[in-house]
Amino acid sequence: MRLLTHNMLSSNIKGVVNGFPLRIEAEKVIHKEVDLNPDFLRNIFSKIEWRALSDAARSLGYAELPEEAEESMLDSDEFLGKFHHALLEIHLEEGALVCPETGRKFSVSKGIPNMLLHEDEV
Amino acid sequence: MEGIGWKTAQIRLVSSHPEVYEPCDDSFALVDALLADRTNLLLHRPAICLEVGCGSGYVITSLALMLRRQIPSSAAYFLATDINPHALSVTGETLAAHGVEAELLLADIASGLEDRLAGKVDLMVVNPPYVPTPEDEVGAPGIAAAWAGGENGRRVIDRILPAADRLLSSRGWLYMVTLTANDPSQICRLMGRKGYASRIVVQRSTEEENLQIIKFWRDADEESAASSPTTIAGRVIESLTSHLPRLSSFRGTH
Numbered sequence: 001m002r003l004l005t006h007n008m009l010s011s012n013i014k015g016v017v018n019g020f021p022l023r024i025e026a027e028k029v030i031h032k033e034v035d036l037n038p039d040f041l042r043n044i045f046s047k048i049e050w051r052a053l054s055d056a057a058r059s060l061g062y063a064e065l066p067e068e069a070e071e072s073m074l075d076s077d078e079f080l081g082k083f084h085h086a087l088l089e090i091h092l093e094e095g096a097l098v099c100p101e102t103g104r105k106f107s108v109s110k111g112i113p114n115m116l117l118h119e120d121e122v
Numbered sequence: 123m124e125g126i127g128w129k130t131a132q133i134r135l136v137s138s139h140p141e142v143y144e145p146c147d148d149s150f151a152l153v154d155a156l157l158a159d160r161t162n163l164l165l166h167r168p169a170i171c172l173e174v175g176c177g178s179g180y181v182i183t184s185l186a187l188m189l190r191r192q193i194p195s196s197a198a199y200f201l202a203t204d205i206n207p208h209a210l211s212v213t214g215e216t217l218a219a220h221g222v223e224a225e226l227l228l229a230d231i232a233s234g235l236e237d238r239l240a241g242k243v244d245l246m247v248v249n250p251p252y253v254p255t256p257e258d259e260v261g262a263p264g265i266a267a268a269w270a271g272g273e274n275g276r277r278v279i280d281r282i283l284p285a286a287d288r289l290l291s292s293r294g295w296l297y298m299v300t301l302t303a304n305d306p307s308q309i310c311r312l313m314g315r316k317g318y319a320s321r322i323v324v325q326r327s328t329e330e331e332n333l334q335i336i337k338f339w340r341d342a343d344e345e346s347a348a349s350s351p352t353t354i355a356g357r358v359i360e361s362l363t364s365h366l367p368r369l370s371s372f373r374g375t376h
Contacts (some may be wrong), residue, residue, distance in 0.1 A: 001225060002225060004199060004225070005201065005225045005227070007238065008201075008235055008238045008239045008242075009227075009234045009235060009238065010234065010236075010237045010238055011234070012233055012234055012236055012237070019237070020237065020238060034223075037197050039197065040169065040197045040198070040199075043169045044169060044170075044199070047170075047242050049238070106234070110211070110214075111214075111226070112207075112210050112214075112226045112227065112228055113227055113228065113234070114207075114228040115227055115228060115229040115230075115233045115234030115235075116205070116228055116229065116230055116233065117230070117233060
């Protein structure tokens with residue numbers, strides 16, 4: 001699971017009001033290089049909750065992202081490189097995503113988060 | 123890179139598992155619909171693509187290959203969900219065998235994505251469990267979840283449609299497989315009331331079933347309207363009505 005996906009997930013347990021962002025408990029993190037595409041990054045930037053991304057990256061050991069970001073920063077190659085790495089190259093392979101309100105854990109196994117709810121959570 | 127010359131996933135490279143639905147006529151029809159609409163898709167340049175119910179991975183892999191031929195790698199973000207964990211393993215293997223990638227989620231339709239992905243999906247593809255079955259077979263563990271659709275095969279479809287409406291971006295497109303028994307003209311009217319235009323991209327009759335692949339897009343999306351000669355739900359209904367004799371006689375199994 002990339003941090004882009006983490007940025008799109010929230011806890012949807014019945015009754016939970018603020019299910020985002022999910023806290024990450026990491027057991028295994030891997031890095032996979034992919035080609036940097038500036039157009040994609042510029043396009044996706046406005047869809048990203050920045051603080052959630054920078055906090056998630058930091059929790060996985062990558063502290064290079066600023067705490068806040070604005071669109072003009074996309075003109076910097078250095079910024080694009082860091083954004084690209086955090087968003088697309090860091091993968092949570094094993095661990096859990098934790099609901100910020102209830103502490104309920106959604107396991108991540110072989111890079112796949114289990115977002116299925118139990119019957120009493122729907 | 124391997125796979126760069128392929129237009130769609132290669133059957134010999136599609137992984138399998140006894141509990142996972144193998145690519146079949148419906149999967150092929152959906153990929154054929156994407157191929158038939160490929161020129162529009164490439165112009166559309168979807169940034170976020172989602173497949174609900176990826177099964178073997180045949181469709182999401184084909185989509186990734188299709189878009190990659192024209193758009194450089196990592197220009198689109200591909201997400202695939204399934205309720206069956208074996209399907210996600212198989213999809214992962216199928217993607218890897220073709221040298222493409224997608225993010226995989228074990229989810230009920232798009233559970234966990236409803237809030238943050240709302241209004242962001244530019245392209246959604248769904249081959250839903252559409253076969254009319256007894257209600258208690260819907261969502262059962264294992265392979266039956268791939269086809270069991272309950273009454274008129276609509277139980278899961280009727281949950282997917284509002285999810286699609288929520289997830290699709292203002293320029294988002296949905297391609298969905300339906301069976302004549304699902305009453306696709308009623309589905310088009312339903313989506314029409316939510317502001318979607320629709321058209322049948324591929325229509326196919328096999329020995330067992332009559333399949334339609336329907337494309338939905340928001341009616342205000344001029345670009346799509348301009349490139350699609352037959353646009354409004356009414357036309358789809360017209361065209362479906364001409365197949366009504368089949369509809370009334372169909373009560374088959376998968």
